[in-house]
Amino acid sequence: MQIIRDIATLHRAVAALKQGGKSVALVPTMGALHEGHISLVRMGRRVADHVVASIFVNPTQFGPNEDFAAYPRDEARDAGMLVEEGVALLWAPDVGVMYPAGHATHIEVAELGADYCGAARPGHFDGVATVVAKLFNQVRPDIAIFGEKDWQQLAIIRRMARDLDFDIDILGAPIARADDGLALSSRNAYLSPEQRKAAVSFPKALQTAAAALANGDDMYETLAKAEAAIIAGGFDSVDYIALADADSLEQLATFRASARLLAAARMGKTRLIDNYPVG
Ligand code: AMP
Numbered sequence: 001m002q003i004i005r006d007i008a009t010l011h012r013a014v015a016a017l018k019q020g021g022k023s024v025a026l027v028p029t030m031g032a033l034h035e036g037h038i039s040l041v042r043m044g045r046r047v048a049d050h051v052v053a054s055i056f057v058n059p060t061q062f063g064p065n066e067d068f069a070a071y072p073r074d075e076a077r078d079a080g081m082l083v084e085e086g087v088a089l090l091w092a093p094d095v096g097v098m099y100p101a102g103h104a105t106h107i108e109v110a111e112l113g114a115d116y117c118g119a120a121r122p123g124h125f126d127g128v129a130t131v132v133a134k135l136f137n138q139v140r141p142d143i144a145i146f147g148e149k150d151w152q153q154l155a156i157i158r159r160m161a162r163d164l165d166f167d168i169d170i171l172g173a174p175i176a177r178a179d180d181g182l183a184l185s186s187r188n189a190y191l192s193p194e195q196r197k198a199a200v201s202f203p204k205a206l207q208t209a210a211a212a213l214a215n216g217d218d219m220y221e222t223l224a225k226a227e228a229a230i231i232a233g234g235f236d237s238v239d240y241i242a243l244a245d246a247d248s249l250e251q252l253a254t255f256r257a258s259a260r261l262l263a264a265a266r267m268g269k270t271r272l273i274d275n276y277p278v279g
Contacts, residue, residue, distance in 0.1 A: 001082060002089040006097060007138055013089050014052065014139055022049035024088075026141035026168075028132060031055040032072040032186035033081050036176035040145045041085045043173050048143050053082050054091040054135055056098060060106070061127030067269075072189055091139060098134065106130040107164075112156050112249055116262055117273065120239045128153055129160050136166050143169045149176075149183050151262055151275040155249050175274075177203065183274045190270040201233020202265055203274055209241075210276040213255045219243060230265050239264035239271065243278065255279065 004010045017024055025048035027040045044051035055078055062068035075092060082090055106126055109118075113125030136144065144161075146154045158170045176184045181203040182196075191199060209226035213219060227238045241263040243252045252259055259278040264271060 001079065001087050003079060004089055004091055005093055007093075010089075010091055010138055011140075014141075017050045017052070017088055023142040024048055024050050024052055024139070025143040025145055025171075026135065026139045027051060027053045027087075027145050028135050029053060029055055029078075030057045030071065030186065031075060031078045032189065033078045034176075034184045034186065036147055036149060036184040038081065038085060039176045040147060040173045041082065041087060043171065044143070044145050045086060047145075047171065048141075050088040051086070052089050052091060052139050052141060053087045054139070056091075056093060056131065056135075058098070058127060058131040059095060060099070060130060061124050063121055063124065066121070067187075067190075070190075072186055091135075093138075098131065107133055107160065109156050109160070112152070112159055115249065115251065116152050116240055116242065116244070117264060118152070120264065120271075125153070125156050129156060132157055133160065133164065133166075136161075136168055141168055143171060145171045145173055147176075148172045148174055148275070149185070150273065151246075151260055152249060155247060158247075181207070183272075185272060187270055187272065191267065195234070195267050195270070198234030199267060199272065202230055202235065202263070202272060203276075205229035205233065206241075206261055206263055206274055206276050210261045210278045213243060213259070213261065214279040216255070219252075219254055226263075230263075235265040235267045237266045239266065246277070 025044035029037050057071050107129040109125040109129050118125050154172050161170050180200045182199050205226040209222050212222045223241050246258045246260040262275045264273045
């Protein structure tokens with residue numbers, strides 16, 4: 001596996017991979033890889049001839065009081081995992097390559113990025129959309145794979161690809177969970193062993209609420225119960241818990257087919273997100 005840090009070399013390497021009409025799938029990540037990321041890579045291996053992974057901890061998607069500096073970084077370990085999975089090349093640019101001096105243009109995500117995680121993290125999805133658009137132009141993949149774990153992000157990227165005419169198939173991969181149900185996340189590493197145990201209350205409460213909503217239970221009551229269960233389980237606060245249309249992310253007052261239950265909660269310094277289909 002080649003590790004590439006400059007755009008000219010990347011273009012040559014991807015062109016070589018594409019020779020003979022071969023297809024390329026891109027799996028963008030911020031590193032600190034776990035089985036969730038690896039499931040995306042495996043999907044890439046199934047749907048394309050070659051997988052290109054990227055690792056870039058994107059400063060523009062972190063707010064001023066967020067964990068950019070503390071975000072876990074271990075490129076050597078990550079690269080070892082990607083080699084094992086048969087990844088063809090790793091695109092790992094420095095910040096100065098991604099954002100050279102004078103970089104001034106960005107993508108603005110309108111209503112899709114305003115609520116849910118966007119409300120607690122102003123500018124976050126503009127940063128995500130801009131870096132993903134740049135990754136698309138840098139790598140020029142046929143397919144790009146994102147996790148359903150970040151449901152709002154996946155919906156925004158699908159919309160961006162459509163709005164900006166990227167000729168790239170956007171695929172969503174199912175959420176990889178630990179045995180107790182907690183969605184795998186690089187941020188789980190921030191949790192102490194006690195916090196990690198308590199964190200199971202989050203997916204449990206969401207799963208229970210999703211089943212209740214599909215069953216026709218009252219939405220406000222169900223969401224209030226879920227929020228109480230998350231707090232009782234050891235979380236300090238719930239940023240949001242909402243029923244949304246799976247594609248438009250429009251907030252729903254009642255259950256309908258294609259609804260998704262979206263939530264974010266904080267335990268100490270750690271903010272976790274999760275989502276479940278309803279029905
Ligand atoms: P990140 O490194 O956290 O930016 O994540 C990179 C990609 O992996 C994103 O498309 C995430 O949605 C996806 N991802 C992260 N965790 C999981 C998970 N537990 N299951 C599925 N996909 C995931």
